[in-house]
Amino acid sequence: MPLPLAPIAGIAIKYGSVALATYAITRRVSHARRDQRAEDALDDLQEGFSIRREKDQTSSTARFNRTIRIGANGPGVEIDISAFGRFKIRRL
Structure with a gap:
């Protein structure tokens, strides 16, 4: 009995492209330093x-x-999720 490869190939291409895009993005992102004042x-x-x-x-x-x-x-x-936000508008 032959194995239907068309559905499996479509899924493999989809997840492979997501993995490749994730890998490319992680290679381009620079490492940030940890600011202890912001952590505190x-x-x-x-x-x-x-x-x-x-x-x-x-x-x-x-x-x-x-x-x-x-x-x-x-x-x-x-789990600790913390955030700051600021919205500032200045007339020039």
Whole structure:
């Protein structure tokens, strides 16, 4: 019984092109340095979302911090998502 290769070839081409594009992007991205001041500022954020408006800019912060465990004393991971944002408009 012959094996139908047409559907398998289509899937292989699709995932192969995604893998190739991902590889090309990771090769082009430069490595950034870690700024300890920014790390400390992100660690000091309060959990939740806040927004502040001033005359010439709007600033926002967000933090989501959760611990997920498998079982009562099982292995776990901590998820910490923090972000700053600023929207600034200046007339020239």
